[in-house]
Amino acid sequence: MKFKSLKQQIIVIFLTLVLGIQLVGLIPIQRAIDKNVRSLVTKELEVGEKVVLNLLGSNNQNIINGAKILAADYGFREAISSHDQETILSALTNFQSRIRADIAIFQGVDNDTIAVSGDLTEQEAMPVVQHLISQYSASSQTLQFEILNDIPYQLVAVPIKAPIVIGWMVIGFEIDDALAQKINELSGLQVTFIQHVQNKPWNTKVSTLGTDDQRVIQNYFAQASKEVAINREMDVQGELYETKFLVLHDDAENKLIALLQRSITAEISQYQELKFSLLILTILGLGIFSVAIIYVSNYIAKPIARLSENAKQLEFGNYEAAITSDRKDEIGELSKSFNAMREAVATREEKVKRLAFWDEVTGLPNRAAFIQQLEASITSHRNRKLSLTVLVLNLDRFKEVNKILGRDMGDELLSQVAKKIKAEMRADDVVARLGADEYGILLSTLSEDLALLVADKLKKAFELPFDVNEQKIDVSAGFGIAVFPQHGETDEALLHNAETALNVSKQRNSGVVVYHPQFDVGTQENLTMATDLKSAIQAHQLVLYLQPKINMQTKQGYAAEALVRWMHPEKGFIFPDQFIPFAEQTGLIQSITLWMLEEACRVHMALKQEGIPLTIAVNISTRDLIGSDFPEKIEHIFRRHHVTFDAISLEITESSIMDDPVRAEATLQRLAQMGLKIAIDDFGTGYSSLGYLKRLPVQELKIDKSFVMNMANNENDAIIVRSTIDLGHNLNLKVVAEGIENVEAWNLLAKMGCDYGQGYFMGKPMPEKEFQAWLVRWESQSQQIAAETTSSAKKATVHQIK
Amino acid sequence: MIAKLIKFTTLQSLGLVALTLSQLSLAADVTVEVRDSKGKLLSDAVVYVEGSKTANPATNKAFEIEQKGRQFNPQVSVVQAGTQITFPNKDKVRHHVYSFSPAKKFELKLYSGVPANPVLFDKAGTVVLGCNIHDTMLAYIHIVDTPYFAKTSASGVAAITDLPEGSYELKVWHYALQTDNKPAQQAITIKSTNQPVAIQLDINDMKLM
Numbered sequence A: 001m002k003f004k005s006l007k008q009q010i011i012v013i014f015l016t017l018v019l020g021i022q023l024v025g026l027i028p029i030q031r032a033i034d035k036n037v038r039s040l041v042t043k044e045l046e047v048g049e050k051v052v053l054n055l056l057g058s059n060n061q062n063i064i065n066g067a068k069i070l071a072a073d074y075g076f077r078e079a080i081s082s083h084d085q086e087t088i089l090s091a092l093t094n095f096q097s098r099i100r101a102d103i104a105i106f107q108g109v110d111n112d113t114i115a116v117s118g119d120l121t122e123q124e125a126m127p128v129v130q131h132l133i134s135q136y137s138a139s140s141q142t143l144q145f146e147i148l149n150d151i152p153y154q155l156v157a158v159p160i161k162a163p164i165v166i167g168w169m170v171i172g173f174e175i176d177d178a179l180a181q182k183i184n185e186l187s188g189l190q191v192t193f194i195q196h197v198q199n200k201p202w203n204t205k206v207s208t209l210g211t212d213d214q215r216v217i218q219n220y221f222a223q224a225s226k227e228v229a230i231n232r233e234m235d236v237q238g239e240l241y242e243t244k245f246l247v248l249h250d251d252a253e254n255k256l257i258a259l260l261q262r263s264i265t266a267e268i269s270q271y272q273e274l275k276f277s278l279l280i281l282t283i284l285g286l287g288i289f290s291v292a293i294i295y296v297s298n299y300i301a302k303p304i305a306r307l308s309e310n311a312k313q314l315e316f317g318n319y320e321a322a323i324t325s326d327r328k329d330e331i332g333e334l335s336k337s338f339n340a341m342r343e344a345v346a347t348r349e350e351k352v353k354r355l356a357f358w359d360e361v362t363g364l365p366n367r368a369a370f371i372q373q374l375e376a377s378i379t380s381h382r383n384r385k386l387s388l389t390v391l392v393l394n395l396d397r398f399k400e401v402n403k404i405l406g407r408d409m410g411d412e413l414l415s416q417v418a419k420k421i422k423a424e425m426r427a428d429d430v431v432a433r434l435g436a437d438e439y440g441i442l443l444s445t446l447s448e449d450l451a452l453l454v455a456d457k458l459k460k461a462f463e464l465p466f467d468v469n470e471q472k473i474d475v476s477a478g479f480g481i482a483v484f485p486q487h488g489e490t491d492e493a494l495l496h497n498a499e500t501a502l503n504v505s506k507q508r509n510s511g512v513v514v515y516h517p518q519f520d521v522g523t524q525e526n527l528t529m530a531t532d533l534k535s536a537i538q539a540h541q542l543v544l545y546l547q548p549k550i551n552m553q554t555k556q557g558y559a560a561e562a563l564v565r566w567m568h569p570e571k572g573f574i575f576p577d578q579f580i581p582f583a584e585q586t587g588l589i590q591s592i593t594l595w596m597l598e599e600a601c602r603v604h605m606a607l608k609q610e611g612i613p614l615t616i617a618v619n620i621s622t623r624d625l626i627g628s629d630f631p632e633k634i635e636h637i638f639r640r641h642h643v644t645f646d647a648i649s650l651e652i653t654e655s656s657i658m659d660d661p662v663r664a665e666a667t668l669q670r671l672a673q674m675g676l677k678i679a680i681d682d683f684g685t686g687y688s689s690l691g692y693l694k695r696l697p698v699q700e701l702k703i704d705k706s707f708v709m710n711m712a713n714n715e716n717d718a719i720i721v722r723s724t725i726d727l728g729h730n731l732n733l734k735v736v737a738e739g740i741e742n743v744e745a746w747n748l749l750a751k752m753g754c755d756y757g758q759g760y761f762m763g764k765p766m767p768e769k770e771f772q773a774w775l776v777r778w779e780s781q782s783q784q785i786a787a788e789t790t791s792s793a794k795k796a797t798v799h800q801i802k
Numbered sequence B: 001m002i003a004k005l006i007k008f009t010t011l012q013s014l015g016l017v018a019l020t021l022s023q024l025s026l027a028a029d030v031t032v033e034v035r036d037s038k039g040k041l042l043s044d045a046v047v048y049v050e051g052s053k054t055a056n057p058a059t060n061k062a063f064e065i066e067q068k069g070r071q072f073n074p075q076v077s078v079v080q081a082g083t084q085i086t087f088p089n090k091d092k093v094r095h096h097v098y099s100f101s102p103a104k105k106f107e108l109k110l111y112s113g114v115p116a117n118p119v120l121f122d123k124a125g126t127v128v129l130g131c132n133i134h135d136t137m138l139a140y141i142h143i144v145d146t147p148y149f150a151k152t153s154a155s156g157v158a159a160i161t162d163l164p165e166g167s168y169e170l171k172v173w174h175y176a177l178q179t180d181n182k183p184a185q186q187a188i189t190i191k192s193t194n195q196p197v198a199i200q201l202d203i204n205d206m207k208l209m
């Protein structure tokens, strides 16, 4: 058998046990009752037998005592001695009636005199008297029974002495119902006298039993023939009797037996009541026990069942159901432990959930959460045919912040950035931290135009420095935008494309960039572009442009930065920010750099022959710096073109150095040893340490155009520019300012002592062929600058005072 | 009691003297030894001889059976018919001596001391004496028609003396005799000197009853 619940098990086990014990207990009780009754009945019979024998014995004694009185009577003896028959008989009759005997007989010793009083002839009396006389003993009186004329008698013989025995007197009492009744009263036994005379059947003359019962006993004796056991159980009409046989008389012809009986059935029936109450008690006990055991099993099993139910709830992720138990026992303890476990599991899951979907540093949702949200938003926006924008932004040079200021400050900065973004966004826009220093913003319902506005607003917000542990930190960021559905229809595509746009923004240093399919390496268009770009180098589709780099003190324009343009046969003129990031991603940049160096050498030599000693700066990328054979390649190119190492200089962005500072430094050292001049491009946007800069074999710093262009409006930028110039000079470096767009900027920078300047104010990037013409124009133009400088210098002064 | 015995002996001697005087030359003695059926010597057996020559009635002979300690004494007596017996009561209690025997029926109603008249036993036979007060009191008197009688002593021997020579019937009686209490008898010839006679009686059980 199998039971589903603990409760059932407890109930069944205990009830079975109790029932078993009760049943096992009943068997010996039943046996004990049986044994008890039988031994009791046997004892009662033994006692009864003694009572009967005593009664008969005292009867005997009474008769003897009575007889002795007559036997001692002088007159009676005189009558006997004188053979006075009549007197003798009358005395006997008188005596018989006096003691209520049934028989009185006198017989003389000489056998010549016999007198019988009672229902008996002398002939019938003679043998009985002879028998009794022969059995007589003065010292011990044996009970004598005889059957005379079918009637059982108890008989007593008494000698008559004068003084020697002169005769015998025999007194007889009939065994009748009165005697049986008396026996029954005294002993409590049923008594039956059964006799067997000559060939007549067994006959019950006297009995306390009913006639039907007597007939059963007669039959019993008839069947038992002559075999009469001493004791046995007799079944008399369904009533079981323990029976004792008392043989009163037994000779060849006559038998007289007294049956003493005690009913076992009656005795047991007394116990029946006991057994019944025992049964009632058992049932009652079982009932009470059942209730108790059900209560106990409930008490034990219910909380366990509840725990089990709660455990199931836990399985389904429901941690709400608390278990309250004020019990002090093990189950209470278990409940408490279970509760603690439930809370611990809930807390842990909460944490896991948070870790899975929340970023601990910023408190923003993480990438997974962002993607989930994006997926949901795409579905709902698609249904409503609305656009939605993913804006990702990435902090510039965050790695440097971490390195210089430590991780704690870095984390704090990340947190501040998160706060700033949140502050600028609408409440329902989702802001998340997507990676190390990358944030994602989900702008629902916004089209590309509106998204651009939001991005600009955010970009403006980044112009203010962040307050990190009482330190002001300037952090700029790149922004990438991808709009649903045009830039991608899945969350994956949309986010990927936004990040692609972000990468482009970073490479171009151009703030906010909206995704364009061209950015994507994986697309068919880009594959075409890659093929195109490769062939573009051989097909001479790339064109070198030169932007003049003016010595601000001498105003001479004998230096320039080499820039690349792509004249695509089908697409036409392509700006570098449209293919350089792509080239950097694909590695094509190395080929482009080599082409540039080759082209710069050629241009230098060409101009040299025209009498123009132009120093050309070529930008090199991270990949170039990492490539270990880069210096050899340069050397090879220079030698081929017979160009001296001072004719060409190299420009490296601060961030490209920081990608792998050790290898970058090694490569730069080799290049410097070769005699190449090296400039740090976009200085101020990265976080390279001064110590590190000092170690580098660098001759120039180029201040990023973003500072220079804002210098007039933003005092901070002006301070940065000035301090950068001072710093550069202190390090014995030349300083180059980019983005000079007007004369005021020129004058200010000139005043600050800036060494070189670049910008539209002096000259835009131009093909090699136009450079000579420009140079001529510049020389005349530069003459006017001096005059303008004075006035603009004044303006600048005023500006500064403000 | 010894004095009485002496007295009795003296009386007898007197008779014997008379007898001796008349038939002096013919007188002889005989001893009889009595045993029961098992060969045991019997006391209190009455031994006597009867013959034609012995028919001389005894007159005014006296005898005494006293009651003392609720017993008759002697318990067995033998007397010649015509003997007067007195029953002196030596106890403090009274006795009621009676006999229902055919040889002599009498009763001496409750008395103490010596009754006024002795009782005459004039018929041969056995008289059983009893006391109506005390059932245990019992005595036998055997009355014979001859002067030649004796009673066995504790050693079971009785001697009859001064018996004239001649033929007689020797009779032996004992109260415990079985067959109707009749005496055993046997012919005997008395000479001048006689061998002791041995008699065995049909007695199995020595009971006074």
Ligand SMILES: [Cu+2]
Residues within 6 Å of the ligand: B094, B095, B096, B097, B131, B132, B133, B134, B137
């Ligand atoms: Cu007496």
